Amino acid sequence: MTTTVIERKEVELISPTRKRVMGIVFLLFGAAIWLLFSRTVEAGSTTSFGLVPGGFESNLPDWILPAPVTLNVLAFASVFLGGYQVIRGFGRRTNTVLGLVAGFFVFGFLTWAAAGKSMNLAGLLNTTLNKAVPLTLGAMSGVLCERAGVVNIAIEGMMLAAAMLASLVGSTTGSLWLGLLAGILTGVLLALVHAILSIKYVTDQIISGVVINIFAGGITAFVSAKFLQPNAALNDPGIFQPIEIPLLVKIPVIGPIFFANNLFIYAMFIFMIALHIGLFYTRWGLRLRSVGEHPKAADTLGINVFRTRYMAVLLGGAMAGFAGAYFTIGSVGRFDEFMTAGRGFISLAAMIFGNWTPFGSFGAGLLFGFADSLASKLAILGVQIPSEFLLMTPYIVTMIVLAGVVGRGQMPAADGQPYEKE
Amino acid sequence: MSEEEKKKPEAGKVLLEELTRGPDKRASIWRRAWQTLSIPLLAIISGLILGAILIIASSQELYSLWSTSPWEAIKAGWMEVRVSYGALFSGSIGDPARIIAALQSGDDLEIRRAFNPILESLTASTPFIFGALAVALGFRTGLFNIGAEGQLFVGAICSAFVGYSITGLPAIIHIPLALGAGALGGALWGFIPGWLKAKTGGHEVINTIMLNYIAIRLSDWLLTGPMQRPDSFNPISPTIADSAKLPKFFADPIRFHLGFFIALGVAWLVYWFLFKTRWGFDLRSVGSNPHAARYAGMNIVASTVLAMSLSGALAGLAGTNEVLGLNHNLAQAFSAGYGFDSIALALLGRSHPAGVVLASLLFGTLRTGALRMQVAAQIPIDIITVIQAFILAFIAAPAIIRTIYRLRDPDIEEEAVTIRGWGGD
Numbered sequence: 097m098t099t100t101v102i103e104r105k106e107v108e109l110i111s112p113t114r115k116r117v118m119g120i121v122f123l124l125f126g127a128a129i130w131l132l133f134s135r136t137v138e139a140g141s142t143t144s145f146g147l148v149p150g151g152f153e154s155n156l157p158d159w160i161l162p163a164p165v166t167l168n169v170l171a172f173a174s175v176f177l178g179g180y181q182v183i184r185g186f187g188r189r190t191n192t193v194l195g196l197v198a199g200f201f202v203f204g205f206l207t208w209a210a211a212g213k214s215m216n217l218a219g220l221l222n223t224t225l226n227k228a229v230p231l232t233l234g235a236m237s238g239v240l241c242e243r244a245g246v247v248n249i250a251i252e253g254m255m256l257a258a259a260m261l262a263s264l265v266g267s268t269t270g271s272l273w274l275g276l277l278a279g280i281l282t283g284v285l286l287a288l289v290h291a292i293l294s295i296k297y298v299t300d301q302i303i304s305g306v307v308i309n310i311f312a313g314g315i316t317a318f319v320s321a322k323f324l325q326p327n328a329a330l331n332d333p334g335i336f337q338p339i340e341i342p343l344l345v346k347i348p349v350i351g352p353i354f355f356a357n358n359l360f361i362y363a364m365f366i367f368m369i370a371l372h373i374g375l376f377y378t379r380w381g382l383r384l385r386s387v388g389e390h391p392k393a394a395d396t397l398g399i400n401v402f403r404t405r406y407m408a409v410l411l412g413g414a415m416a417g418f419a420g421a422y423f424t425i426g427s428v429g430r431f432d433e434f435m436t437a438g439r440g441f442i443s444l445a446a447m448i449f450g451n452w453t454p455f456g457s458f459g460a461g462l463l464f465g466f467a468d469s470l471a472s473k474l475a476i477l478g479v480q481i482p483s484e485f486l487l488m489t490p491y492i493v494t495m496i497v498l499a500g501v502v503g504r505g506q507m508p509a510a511d512g513q514p515y516e517k518e
Numbered sequence: 519m520s521e522e523e524k525k526k527p528e529a530g531k532v533l534l535e536e537l538t539r540g541p542d543k544r545a546s547i548w549r550r551a552w553q554t555l556s557i558p559l560l561a562i563i564s565g566l567i568l569g570a571i572l573i574i575a576s577s578q579e580l581y582s583l584w585s586t587s588p589w590e591a592i593k594a595g596w597m598e599v600r601v602s603y604g605a606l607f608s609g610s611i612g613d614p615a616r617i618i619a620a621l622q623s624g625d626d627l628e629i630r631r632a633f634n635p636i637l638e639s640l641t642a643s644t645p646f647i648f649g650a651l652a653v654a655l656g657f658r659t660g661l662f663n664i665g666a667e668g669q670l671f672v673g674a675i676c677s678a679f680v681g682y683s684i685t686g687l688p689a690i691i692h693i694p695l696a697l698g699a700g701a702l703g704g705a706l707w708g709f710i711p712g713w714l715k716a717k718t719g720g721h722e723v724i725n726t727i728m729l730n731y732i733a734i735r736l737s738d739w740l741l742t743g744p745m746q747r748p749d750s751f752n753p754i755s756p757t758i759a760d761s762a763k764l765p766k767f768f769a770d771p772i773r774f775h776l777g778f779f780i781a782l783g784v785a786w787l788v789y790w791f792l793f794k795t796r797w798g799f800d801l802r803s804v805g806s807n808p809h810a811a812r813y814a815g816m817n818i819v820a821s822t823v824l825a826m827s828l829s830g831a832l833a834g835l836a837g838t839n840e841v842l843g844l845n846h847n848l849a850q851a852f853s854a855g856y857g858f859d860s861i862a863l864a865l866l867g868r869s870h871p872a873g874v875v876l877a878s879l880l881f882g883t884l885r886t887g888a889l890r891m892q893v894a895a896q897i898p899i900d901i902i903t904v905i906q907a908f909i910l911a912f913i914a915a916p917a918i919i920r921t922i923y924r925l926r927d928p929d930i931e932e933e934a935v936t937i938r939g940w941g942g943d
Contacts, residue, residue: 293914322898
């Protein structure tokens with residue numbers, strides 16, 4: 097079972113068609129940098145990137161680049177990589193190179209957009225990291241559920257309900273920690289509904305997820321209109337303040353971006369590493385994955401499929417609840433109706449894009465978070481590109497990935513299939 | 519195997535097939551009606567009961583009276599439910615006393631006002647009928663179209679554009695043209711995930727979710743750019759030409775328009791197409807058993823693409839109906855989640871056009887009544903969404919209803935349709 101999947105992936109990655117297509121894609125990226133940016137940028141203009149996020153004091157000078165030269169170098173490097181790919185091929189490293197070339201394109205775009213002006217690159221990256229937090233946590237919730245074979249499209253609803261409860265409990269008790277706990281428990285509770293519907297009653301997992309999303313949307317709007325809006329005191333929990341990690345925060349450039357954030361961001365990193373180790377290096381993870389790949393075989397070997405799936409879905413719910421709490425007590429400090437705004441669904445996309453792995457989810461979360469933060473930045477720079485198009489990129493990228501253009505992901509084999517004991 | 523364990527697989531065979539299967543042909547007509555309707559009816563009743571509990575639980579009077587006299591508190595809660603559900607009824611069907619008084623007085627305006635609630639309910643049901651037909655057609659062909667919302671937006675964009683950019687046509691040409699444009703836009707938005715599913719195996723659920731957001735962003739951009747009303751700073755399109763507006767039957771305040779009858783006609787067409795034509799048969803065969811359909815020589819790729827495009831066209835008409843019949847322009851966030859509600863309605867209507875129409879009428883009525891309830895009893899309209907979620911949960915897991923009301927298990931066993939993972943194959 098597993099071997100065939102791995103073989104297929106190898107074959108897909110080094111097939112001659114794919115090699116050529118990818119080479120052409122690299123060349124197109126190079127051409128795009130040349131045509132769109134190099135030729136339109138003013139000769140002799142410079143781009144200065146700020147390397148210190150707002151609110152930090154530092155005498156680190158801005159990073160000043162001559163825009164045309166930088167763009168030409170990026171275009172040339174992309175074309176060179178494309179040429180090498182067409183003639184020789186990078187083999188298994190193709191996707192890494194694809195990431196590199198796409199990175200060149202994005203950097204070229206930034207250099208072009210901010211030519212003659214200055215852009216706070218560190219601030220952009222810090223916003224990206226913050227926007228990636230709920231996406232990554234949500235995606236990891238999806239990873240937990242789907243690795244055990246239960247599709248969870250209810251992440252959106254779990255986040256939304258958790259966001260509200262975290263705010264409500266945080267405000268009434270005056271304790272952010274209790275708010276956080278309430279958020280997590282809300283996620284677990286909705287996950288329990290999902291688990292009972294989809295595991296015990298063998299309801300279609302997608303319908304069960306839709307039910308939870310509809311319910312969460314309705315109940316949060318109901319409570320918000322009935323209680324939170326008339327009494328502002330019920331919706332004023334405050335937020336977890338950033339904690340600077342001593343010493344590490346002093347590292348130039350990286351320090352202020354990574355080591356001066358609030359609890360949620362550090363927790364995300366801890367969860368990510370723990371989940372990676374748990375899933376791929378422990379007996380617990382092996383069992384969980386076996387239930388998602390081949391529940392019957394797992395059952396034969398004495399693994400309790402139902403219990404494993406319940407456990408995975410509940411843990412996933414806790415993760416989604418944690419992600420939801422971030423919206424209120426981690427960033428905004430207030431609950432607004434439908435404030436998750438589809439981020440639960442982008443989390444799903446991040447999970448698929450990240451190939452059902454924690455690190456992949458984080459990478460995808462960063463990418464989508466970057467598109468989001470760039471959209472708001474461009475408006476400030478006065479670039480004539482509608483921000484809506486940038487906001488569409490995560491969705492379009494996901495569809496491309498799903499279509500197998502970047503090589504098909506390895507989805508758990510029994511994902512979405514209810515298991516029934518015979 | 520104990521009795522308990524024997525029952526489990528029974529409950530497992532229910533999913534979509536249960537929702538779509540016909541009643542037992544041998545039984546009497548009453549029995550057949552009961553078999554078809556028992557679960558939806560009991561689900562609706564249970565949903566309303568849970569809604570009532572929510573109203574009681576969120577009643578502030580209940581908590582203030584509780585400490586002095588629990589009995590009074592429960593009575594107060596009960597009164598609140600009566601007031602709320604009373605307002606729900608009179609706001610959606612009409613107040614009988616008022617109708618009689620209006621007829622006796624003979625005042626035209628008063629008569630129109632008295633009859634307005636029920637006609638407003640029919641108007642509100644119209645987009646639900648289109649949307650739920652779209653999702654139902656998808657279910658019948660084995661596809662889960664969560665993208666009705668996006669298709670609805672694209673349909674609305676296209677019909678609004680045809681509506682305001684062309685002038686000077688007679689209504690008899692302009693209306694069909696605008697309707698066609700809306701259907702075509704929706705069809706395109708359904709074609710994309712259909713084609714992706716057939717060609718690459720990318721699962722339509724995730725692709726349609728993505729396309730929903732793309733469509734909403736697209737409309738945001740169009741409404742603040744190319745399609746924005748020239749003299750306005752708000753994200754709203756120009757008003758469509760009079761010749762593109764769907765005709766109304768009564769004077770103000772009644773908004774009831776031709777769209778409702780178009781919806782009924784389309785529902786009949788969908789029924790005829792699915793159950794009386796060869797294409798419909800092919801689509802349903804592919805939906806219920808793709809492998810058998812493939813061996814029978816049916817073209818899976820063409821079927822999938824056709825089904826998604828048709829489904830998209832229906833959803834597109836839902837948006838078109840709102841633009842041409844009610845709003846007469848395209849505004850940001852004009853849809854109150856019709857596309858998402860449609861999923862619930864398709865399931866409630868057991869994916870049969872007749873059932874879908876009934877379910878949509880029910881929800882249009884509930885929504886209209888809820889507006890009145892919001893004013894009369896200060897119950898936020900969102901309670902309807904919660905009730906809807908409960909109903910949907912009971913429909914999706916009939917075993918819960920069977921357990922609560924001690925119904926017998928269904929006699930017929932059928933293979934369950936399960937959603938295969940995101941990657942397709």
